[in-house]
Amino acid sequence: MNIIEVKKLHKIYDQDTHPVHAVRGVDLNFKEGEFAAVVGPSGSGKTTFLNMLGGLDDPTEGEIMIDSVNINELSNRKKINFRMNHIGFVFQAYNLIPVLTAKENVEFIMHLQGRSKHDRELRTKELLEAVDLADKLNVRPNKLSGGQQQRVAVARALASKPKFILADEPTANLDSKSAANLLEIMEKLNREEHITFIFSTHDQRVVDKARRVITLDDGMIKSDVQV
Amino acid sequence: MKTYMKLAWRNLWRNKRRTIITVSSIFIAVLLSALMKSMQEGSYDGMVDMAVKFYSGAIQVHKDGYWENQRLNNSLRINDSLIDALESSDHINFYTPRIESFSLASSENLTKGVMVLGIDPERENQVTKVKSKLVEGVYLDQNDEGVLLSAGLAKYLKLNLNDTLVMLGQGYHGVSAAGKFPIRGIIKHPNPEFNKMLVFMSIGQCQMFYSAEGLLTSFVIMVDDYAKIPKIQHSLIKSINTNEYEVMNWEEMQPVLVQQIESDRQTAVIFKGILYLVIAFGILGTIMMMMSERKREFGVVIAVGMQKFKLKTVVFLETILIGFVGTIVGVIGSLPVIWYFYKNPIPLSGKSADAIIEYGFEPVMYFSMAPSVFLNQAITIFVFTAVIAIYPIYYLGRLKVINALRS
Ligand SMILES: Nc1ncnc2c1ncn2[C@@H]1O[C@H](COP(=O)(O)OP(=O)(O)O)[C@@H](O)[C@H]1O
Ligand SMILES: [Mg+2]
Numbered sequence: 001m002n003i004i005e006v007k008k009l010h011k012i013y014d015q016d017t018h019p020v021h022a023v024r025g026v027d028l029n030f031k032e033g034e035f036a037a038v039v040g041p042s043g044s045g046k047t048t049f050l051n052m053l054g055g056l057d058d059p060t061e062g063e064i065m066i067d068s069v070n071i072n073e074l075s076n077r078k079k080i081n082f083r084m085n086h087i088g089f090v091f092q093a094y095n096l097i098p099v100l101t102a103k104e105n106v107e108f109i110m111h112l113q114g115r116s117k118h119d120r121e122l123r124t125k126e127l128l129e130a131v132d133l134a135d136k137l138n139v140r141p142n143k144l145s146g147g148q149q150q151r152v153a154v155a156r157a158l159a160s161k162p163k164f165i166l167a168d169e170p171t172a173n174l175d176s177k178s179a180a181n182l183l184e185i186m187e188k189l190n191r192e193e194h195i196t197f198i199f200s201t202h203d204q205r206v207v208d209k210a211r212r213v214i215t216l217d218d219g220m221i222k223s224d225v226q227v
Numbered sequence: 228m229k230t231y232m233k234l235a236w237r238n239l240w241r242n243k244r245r246t247i248i249t250v251s252s253i254f255i256a257v258l259l260s261a262l263m264k265s266m267q268e269g270s271y272d273g274m275v276d277m278a279v280k281f282y283s284g285a286i287q288v289h290k291d292g293y294w295e296n297q298r299l300n301n302s303l304r305i306n307d308s309l310i311d312a313l314e315s316s317d318h319i320n321f322y323t324p325r326i327e328s329f330s331l332a333s334s335e336n337l338t339k340g341v342m343v344l345g346i347d348p349e350r351e352n353q354v355t356k357v358k359s360k361l362v363e364g365v366y367l368d369q370n371d372e373g374v375l376l377s378a379g380l381a382k383y384l385k386l387n388l389n390d391t392l393v394m395l396g397q398g399y400h401g402v403s404a405a406g407k408f409p410i411r412g413i414i415k416h417p418n419p420e421f422n423k424m425l426v427f428m429s430i431g432q433c434q435m436f437y438s439a440e441g442l443l444t445s446f447v448i449m450v451d452d453y454a455k456i457p458k459i460q461h462s463l464i465k466s467i468n469t470n471e472y473e474v475m476n477w478e479e480m481q482p483v484l485v486q487q488i489e490s491d492r493q494t495a496v497i498f499k500g501i502l503y504l505v506i507a508f509g510i511l512g513t514i515m516m517m518m519s520e521r522k523r524e525f526g527v528v529i530a531v532g533m534q535k536f537k538l539k540t541v542v543f544l545e546t547i548l549i550g551f552v553g554t555i556v557g558v559i560g561s562l563p564v565i566w567y568f569y570k571n572p573i574p575l576s577g578k579s580a581d582a583i584i585e586y587g588f589e590p591v592m593y594f595s596m597a598p599s600v601f602l603n604q605a606i607t608i609f610v611f612t613a614v615i616a617i618y619p620i621y622y623l624g625r626l627k628v629i630n631a632l633r634s
Contacts, residue, residue: 056530057629077534084532091530091632094523099237111230112532160532 003163003196004030004053009062011048011219022048024219026062030164030198035190037210038200045219046200047168053198054087054166055079067163084112088157090167090199095153096141102128102152103137109160127155131185147178151185158189164196171206183209231537235544239552242517246549249513253553254560256506257604260499261561265568265600267495269593271488275453277418277589278484279477281355284322284447285456287480288313288463291473293444294480299328299399302442303472312466313446318455322448323350326433330396330404332426334384341380343394343426345433354449357414357427364388364412370431373411377425381413388413392426398437406436417589499607507611514546514615518622525623526631535623542619550612554605561601568594 011023022045030036038046051057052064055071064071066086074082083089096105103124110120128134131151141149150170157165167186171179183206189195199206207213215222239246279285287294290303303309305324313322326345331338344351348367352358357375358366367375374392376384386392391407398404408428416422434440450459456476463474478485528538573592580590 051629051632054530056632080529080532080534083530089527089530091527095527097234097524097528099234099241108528109531112534112537156531 001032002029003032003067004028005065006053007063007065009049009052009064010060011045011052011057012060013048015060022219023052023059026216026219026221028214028221028224030196032163032196033190033194034164034196034198034212035187035210036198036212036214037207038198038214038216039202039207040216040222041202044216046216048219049216050166050168050198050200054089055083084109084160086163088160088162088165090150090153090157090165090170092169093146093149093173095156096149098141101138101140102133102144102155105141105152106156106159109156113160123159124155127158128152130158130189131155145178147174147181150174150178150182154182154186154189158195164198167197167199169200169202171201171203176205179203179206231541231544234541235548238541238545239548245513245517246552249510249549250553250556252506252509253550253608254557256502257554257557257608258561258564259502260604260607261557261565261600262568262594263495263499264603265565265594265596266592267491268595268597268600269569269572271491272595273589273591273593274484274488275477278481279453280449281416281418282421283477283480284354285450285453286448286460286463286474286476288446288448288467289444289473289475291469291471294473294475297327297444299326299437299439299442299444302326302399302439302444304441305443309446309467309472312463313448316459316462316466318450318452318459320449320451321350321353322446323347323354324430324443325351325445325447326430326437326439326442327444328396328437330394330426332380332384333393333395334386334390337384339380339383339424341394341424341426342421343396343428343433343436345428345430345437347430351427351447354447360414360416361412362415364410366412367427367429369429371411371429372432373409375412375414375425375427376410377422378413378415379419379423380425381410383423386410394426394436396437399439399442402438404437408432419589503607503611507615510546510549510612511615511618513549514619517545518542518619522626522631522634525626526628526634529626529628530632535626539620539623542623543616546616546619547609547612550608554608557604557608558601565594565596565600568592569596 006026006028009023009026010021013020013022026049038049040046048057052059055074058072069082071079071082097108100108106124106127107120110123125134128137131154133148133151133155136144136148141152144152154165171182174182186197187209190197201207210227212224212226214224288309290301293301313319324347328343330341330343332341333339348369348371352366361375362378367373376386376392381387388410390410392410393407394405396404414425414427416425428436434442450456460474460476467474525538529535572594575590575592
């Protein structure tokens with residue numbers, strides 16, 4: 001069963017002045033439990049594509065169905081709620097709210113969802129243990145390493161129990177050891193908890209871990225392979 | 228809400244230096260404004276006290292039209308119904324009859340225009356505490372044939388205790404008035420103008436001098452609480468015949484003083500307005516900087532599912548909190564300073580003192596501890612931080628999550 005269906009997706013930036021055709025006609029489906037990498041050279045449209053998948057940017061043409069909901073037809077408010085309940089986000093860097101501790105950052109999204117305190121605390125502990133940060137509960141982001149911050153971001157992304165996690169170059173700012181460690185954790189969550197991950201990268205070692213590799217070139221799909 | 232408050236509070240302190248600078252600027256504005264307000268209200272209180280307690284009383288009853296045209300011919304005849312009305316009114320602490328007029332006073336070869344106050348010595352003392360201002364000699368008896376002179380007048384006429392004062396004037400219906408009076412005492416009136424021209428006589432003596440037996444120019448009324456003046460005035464107006472009498476409060480009798488206070492207040496409002504405007508722009512600058520620095524963070528929280536109105540609540544609280552903290556610090560810091568000046572009014576000297584004496588006031592700078600001194604500042608800052616908070620709300624309203632994330 002497809003959780004994401006992308007049809008004839010186009011994105012043209014600055015259509016009136018200097019049009020840039022960043023995504024040109026992408027058709028793709030994602031199934032539950034996938035561990036998929038979107039790869040391609042810089043400027044190939046990875047970020048643009050993932051942003052549209054996450055409902056952060058509007059396509060110029062085409063449609064995106066998530067769980068049979070056409071997200072482009074949602075109002076801004078509904079879109080925000082939809083993201084909160086269905087999609088987990090991990091960005092390249094500066095994911096966390098600097099004035100909140102690791103624990104509070106993870107709890108934050110459950111707070112927005114209105115979950116009970118008991119629920120929140122239980123799950124936060126569970127998640128921070130899952131990303132090997134059980135000992136950093138009360139530490140603020142500026143006291144965490146880049147790799148640790150990204151792991152908290154993964155824990156936060158999972159906190160809302162989303163359908164899938166979108167991660168745009170999550171390892172780009174990490175050294176190779178931290179990058180490998182983050183990937184290991186993501187892979188484990190995918191394998192053991194069946195969490196769906198869609199991430200972009202241009203790091204070959206990260207690509208090697210993926211079970212599906214979608215290659216973009218100049219806004220078009222060059223290849224889409226299951227490995 | 229608790230979470231938002233926590234977020235706002237922590238955000239407030241994430242750039243400690245900047246917050247401390249902002250809070251300090253508010254502190255200084257509050258301190259200056261509170262000091263200024265305190266000084267103003269203090270001096271107004273002094274002015275009003277001077278006018279009310281030492282001369283006009285809170286309310287006066289005259290024959291209708293007397294205040295417009297203050298002549299003996301406009302005096303009233305004592306009658307029981309009027310006394311009944313005064314006696315039966317609540318909140319009137321004391322009242323006293325007076326007959327007031329002008330006259331020429333002279334000693335051997337000096338002459339000066341004076342203001343003659345015919346008083347009921349006992350009652351007058353209850354209202355204006357004249358006795359306490361006696362610096363030499365004795366106070367008047369009920370039907371005393373002597374007079375009390377204000378110190379400045381005595382000095383001008385070169386008269387001493389037990390000397391004789393000669394007075395010449397015009398009495399009731401143009402009858403000429405003349406008399407010689409032994410000086411029983413010297414009074415130092417706190418109002419420097421009055422101090423130069425007052426003569427006190429017993430009321431009987433005064434009526435005789437002016438050929439105005441049984442006549443009064445006014446009843447002077449003192450109340451326990453100035454705030455009740457309008458109420459008392461109103462009830463008096465109801466209980467006496469207003470075709471015959473007029474009932475005036477001190478503000479109506481001294482419009483110049485009221486006007487002076489009002490225009491002074493307005494000048495101060497302009498000054499404080501400018502001060503607060505400068506501070507407000509400082510805060511606005513801080514907020515604008517803070518917003519643009521946090522653009523990406525706003526993008527992230529909206530991306531992961533925070534509704535904009537929640538985010539707006541947080542930044543609104545932050546802005547209000549800056550003002551709130553500044554106000555608290557400002558008020559707490561101002562309290563001891565103002566308390567000190569309240570307890571130790573500043574005596575003035577030199578040119579400014581002369582000018583103040585010229586206006587008829589005591590050359591002392593008093594301070595007020597009235598709650599309004601502090602409350603006004605708190606309200607002002609709350610209002611303008613609330614206005615400033617429109618900016619971050621507007622900013623977030625226009626923010627596009629995708630642009631914020633790319634920044
Ligand atoms: N906001 C934008 N306005 C105009 N052009 C943009 C914008 N964002 C991206 N682009 C252009 O779109 C193309 C794809 O960019 P992007 O999606 O960021 O690629 P990638 O993430 O693969 O590096 C690039 O040519 C880039 O310059
Ligand atoms: Mg990119």
